[in-house]
Amino acid sequence: MSNRLWTKDYISVCLTTFFMFLNYYYLLVTIPIYLIQDLQGNTAQAGLLVAAFYVAAIFIRFVAGRWIESFGIKKVFIVSLIIYLGAAFMYFLTTSLFSLLILRVIHGIGFGMLTTATGTIVATIIPNSRKGEGMGYYGLMMNISMALGPFVGLLTMNQWGSFVMFAVSAVSVLIGTFTAFLISLPKQDKKDEMIIQPKKKGVKINDLIELSALRISLVSFYFAIVYSSIVSFVSVYAEERQLTEVASYFFIVYVIALMISRPFTGKWFDQHGANVIMIPSIISFALGMFLLSQASGAFLFLLSAAFIGLGWGTIFPTAQTVAIQIAPSNRKGTATATYLSTMDSGIGIGSVIVGILGAQIGYSTLYLYSSIFVILGLLVYYFLHGKESHNIREQINEQALEVK
Structure with a gap:
């Protein structure tokens, strides 16, 4: 097995993580402003939107890990990209607190599935002897996006308003989706799909x-x-x-x-x-x-x-x-x-x-x-x-x- 870390697949998954997390932190600070300024909401409702996103992401992750084992990483990864990209474009259609709340739940589901899938992919493609180094740089992508996302989000929202803010958000996810499709998913995933234990009756805690x-x-x-x-x-x-x-x-x-x-x-x-x-x-x-x-x-x-x-x-x-x-x-x-x-x-x-x-x-x-x-x-x-x-x-x- 090659000991190279900076392969096309590793760089692609890092870039995908960067752009998807950039979108996450970007919206984390701008959605409350959009709710209050454009939809005449309040801070309590803004807190509800944050909570809805987190709850959806946390709960879906437990089953997403199980889905990866049952259906293979490729299917879960593609579905998560579709949900996440679709949600990014649907923000243009939100006209009320209720529609925004539903969308944040959908977006949270996509985020939870996507971060579980990318975390699994990067763990698979990093050589065992360089796991700490590889996961460290992968984590750094999240940290950089955490610094840039709020900065770019607030600048965009304050200078050009919500329409441009949502457009920039959608573009960041579009770029992240493009880099995601540059990743050659591990071949052993297909074998893993054959090894799945189907028809298990009931779900145990260690399944999740x-x-x-x-x-x-x-x-x-x-x-x-x-x-x-x-x-x-x-x-x-x-x-x-x-x-x-x-x-x-x-x-x-x-x-x-x-x-x-x-x-x-x-x-x-x-x-x-x-x-x-x-x-x-x-x-x-x-x-x-x-x-x-x-x-x-x-x-x-x-x-x-x-x-x-x-x-x-x-x-x-x-x-x-x-x-x-x-x-x-x-x-x-x-x-x-x-x-x-x-x-x-x-x-x-x-x-x-x-x-x-x-x-x-x-x-x-x-x-x-x-x-x-x-x-x-x-x-x-x-x-x-x-x-x-x-x-x-x-x-x-x-x-x-x-x-x-």
Whole structure:
């Protein structure tokens, strides 16, 4: 098996992920504005739209992993592209809260299926010896889109209005669909379809959840609760601290720190295992949250972004790599679905908790407590995965040798 990472298929799946996530983050910030300005909605209804998208994506992922095993990755991937692309063009037709709500559910279903499929594809095409490096760059595509999506979305919406905003959204998905069809899906998928166990009576919990990936997924869930306070409320905190002018640069610094570190962290994972990456990343995340809680000026505010980027931005792809590596070869799709659904659940639940606590104690105090919460996560990581990391790594190496 070739040890090359930057193949046509890998580049294509990374570009597909970038454009699809760009669309996701782009609409995440612009849909509430569209609802309020164009459809005369309110903030409570905007929150309902966000929740509807997340709930649809989380629930569909559990069955999407099962579908990949039952029908093959190609069919699920193509259906997800059709749903996601169709939804992007249907925004032009929304004229009420109800129609927008239904569309966000459909879009969430497409997003959940698509991210499960692409996560499974990329895990399959990356050489085993370069899994950490490959998944790291794949995760970086999501991080870059997270920084650019809101920036481009707000600029487009404010300058040219909702019609152009939806047009740019549709174009981004169109480009992502084009790059998706450049991917040569793994040939073994057809064999996998022949191995499927049809006519299974009933559905068991392990048909929908990959239990081997659950422990590391719960680690990600724990830290995602804190990350939700960043993605949902850091702009509110910046306004509270009179740092509105630099707020838009928070995620730019976040991504720059990630881009600088990514060539090293992925290779270190492949060479030394998860602990060497996860433990420093957790500490960096905690330090970033502490600096954010103390930020009264632009320097500390942006410095915290760098440490948070190095922290959560490395924890997310590293934990996802572990989840995929430890799953049986025919359960990669379910492992991907288990990991992403668990992580998204952490962000969804965290957003509710953080919203309540932030209003009660203030975001500065909330971020201070969050830094302590993250440090305690070292224990969570150790007991759920860290203490077994060395043994798991040896098992993976033995399996790799057997394949050779």
